Amino acid sequence: MNALIDLISSGIVQTVLIGAALLGAISGMLGAFAVLRRQSLLGDALSHAALPGVCLGFLVAGGRDLGSVLAGAFATGALAALIMMLIVRRTTLKTDAALGIVLSVFFAVGIVLLTVIQTRGGAGSLGLMTFLFGQAAAILRADLWIMGGIGLAALVLVLAFWKEFKLVSFDADYARAQGFPVTLLEAGLTVMVALAIVVGLQLVGVVLMVALLIAPAAAARQWTNTLGTMVMLSAAIGATSGAAGALISATTRGLATGPVVVLIVTGAVLVSITVAPGRGLLWQALAARRARARISDGRVLTTLHSLAEAHDDAGYPAEQGMLQTALGAMPPAAQINALERRGLIRPVTHPPETTPHWELTEAGHAEAAAISGAPDRTQSPDGSQQEGKQ
Amino acid sequence: MIAAFFGSIPAMVLLTGILVGASAALLGSFLVLRGNAMLTDAISHSIVFGIITVWLITGQISGPVQVLGAALTGVLTVVLTELLARSKLVKMDAAIGLVFPALFAIGVILISIHARNVHIDVDTVLLGEIGFVWLHTMTVFGVRVPVAVATLGVVLAVNLAFVLVLWKELKLATFDPGLAAALGFLPGVLHYAILTLTSVTAVAAFDAVGAILFIAFVIVPPATAYLLTRRLWLMVALAVALSVAACVTGYMLAMRWNVSIGGMMASMTGVWFALALLFAPGRGLVAQALRARADQLDHDCRALVAHIYTHQDTPSMAEENTLRALVEHLRWPEPRARAAILRAHDRDLIERRAGLLALRPKGAAEAMAIFGQAAQGPLSGRDRTAAPSLDASHPL
Secondary structure, eight states, X not given: OHHHHHHHHSXXXXXXXXXXHHHHHHHHHHHHHHHXXXXXXXXXXXXXXXXXXXXXXXXXXXSOOHHHHHHHHHHHHHHHHHHHHHHHHHSSOOHHHHHHHHHHHHXXXXXXXXXXXXXXXXXXXXXXXXXXXXXGGGOOHHHHHHHHHHHHHHHHHXXXXXXXXXXXXXXXXXXXXXXXXXXXXXXXXXXXXXXHHHHHHHHHHHHHHHHHHHHHHHHHHHHOSOHHHHHHHHHHHHHHHHHHHHHHHHHSTTOOHHHHHHHHHHHHHHHHHHHOTTTSHHHHHHHHHHHHHXXXXXXXXXXXXXXXXXXXXXXXXXXXXXXXXXXXXXXXXXXXXXXXXXXXXXXXXXXXXXXXXXXXXXXXXXXXXXXXXXXXXXXXXXXXXXXXXX | OHHHHHHOHHHHHHHHHHHHHHHHHHHHHHHHHHTOHHHHHHHHHHHHHHHHHHHHHXXXXXXXXXXXXXXXXXXXXXXXXXXXXHTTSSOHHXXXXXXXXXXXXXXXXXXXXXXXXXXXXXXXXXXXXXGGGGGSEEEETTEEEEHHHHHHHHHHHHHHHHHXXXXXXXXXXXXXXXXXXXXXXXXXXXXXXXXXXXXXXXXXXXXXXXXXXXXXXXXXXXXXXXXHOSOHHHHHHHHHHHHHHHHHHHHHHHHHHTOOHHHHHHHHHHHHHHHHHHHOTTTSHHHHHHHHHHHHHHHHHHHHHHHHHHHTTSXXXXXXXXXXXXXXXXXXXXXXXXXXXXXXXXXXXXXXXXXXXXXXXXXXXXXXXXXXXXXXXXXXXXXXXXXXXXXXXXOO
């Protein structure tokens, strides 16, 4: 414990922790918009496309200068986004092909540039490898100012255009109809995603950056339906994961920060989609159980039975909406399947309707009659059901 | 002779590249057409996890069992992604972006932990070592062949057989999955078959070009071919040819500039794509721009003819039927106005009469056609109804 406190109070570790938390918070905040606008994979493409920019910044500055490296990454990231838009708009190729092209070709050029730097030699090329998988320990105190500045700028932009970004994220068509400059706002959001990627590169590297961008947002989304809460929660998850990952990788020899951060933040997603109240898998399972407990098998059968009786038709097909109205809620699919397996009900179609219908089998009618205690009138030998059809 | 060929380092490096490129392009054509290109991204990243896991279990990296085992991770990624997306808690794109980084991260951490024991390191994961494929050889029919070449040769044969045998089914499932399902061709099974083969190819190509450059070979040559043709067989053939061409030129440039061979080969696929994007006949950006320019010129000609027709034999003729009026009243930039006049002149629509622009019989006919019904009425439509709408920018 004392060792941990000593560690945290040391200046270098503080720098790394503050930097990692800052990077995680920025990515988490801006990633929320990327996830809501279904642009997660754009984040992946842009982060791979930042590699040639990192190398160019390195070549121009002649060393690992954060400012020029980030500027280079931002420039090639933006170029990649533009080329992607050009491909999608001016050819019939689908968006995913455009993403794949931009991602792989820019990355390939980055690899070529990387070997150019390596053959030129110098200790600097080692510093460059940290941009592939991230190395929080490489964050310097001077870097914090640049990161803080970018973070502050992103925060101011998000707050200033909150209403506009919100509208564009949820209903771009309505925003356009209201006369908002939607294309400009969307471009602004894309630029900010590129910004988040650029600052996050140091922490997790180009290959895994997509996870830091979208995982905090995907986790936060499970806990809330409010954009403001989601963005704040996402930033908090990003910051915590970043700091925790940096601490673990800094204290373990030879462990890059990126993979550690990604595993932590993926853990956060797993926990969230399992236990988040209302939405999580656990809650869904509980809700299904409760619904099943509320609607017993017997009620489903007697309801179908009385519908058949009321219509004087043993093979009366009950529509799902009808069942829902009669039972107060639709029985869960598992319950319906179980009844089908037991041979008590069978799914039928009732053209021209396309929705699922069910009817009782003979065994089902017998069971329902046994439950309700009344004689089964639909199966009477004199054939009252035939009468109904005449 | 054969032994000399398989013993030559440049020939082996080149052959490895060509085998990777051809195997990838065969499958990539269908992935690009089906809109599944980004699943390649997910697969190629997460096989890193499969490769290191298989190594931890069997202690080897090459071999049929190892390749298949590692390829399972690729399929697992797709299954996990689809499960996650089906839970409706996250969207499909986010599901892809959540699953593969997690598997990749575990793979990289495992490599870091066992770094001293494994011959793959983090650099290999990204870059591959195509320059060193000749280091690991095996004997096939009495000839020493690099392991990578032998593995990739088998993979290419399997992919080729798959595509040739199931050509009709693949074509149908790609362009009309609904009909394929109705006819009983199981498009879902084909979907997973393609993804499994992509996984296997990714694992086999991993040593040579690394996890990420592989994506370039799968997506870019087929996308390039797609810009050049609308026939499936031609697209697949072109994709393979472009891939091979990228490998050959990429290798030569990499030797010349002393840079990463795999990176240069993948970059060359990007060069072909850029060329096709710009110059594809009929659909390229240059052809589009030329067509837009021709359309604009035609449109300007029609507007010019209509303008002259509107003012011909009216008091304002002397002022309106001039180049000046086009610039000042229609607000056309002067080069645009001059181009339109020249074009209309070339097409024998107008002539210069007493210093003014006037319609030739052909131009008058075209103007009548433009105004259509309106021109047939007695005087009326020509001046009041049609003219203002055509001369919207004209300050009357």
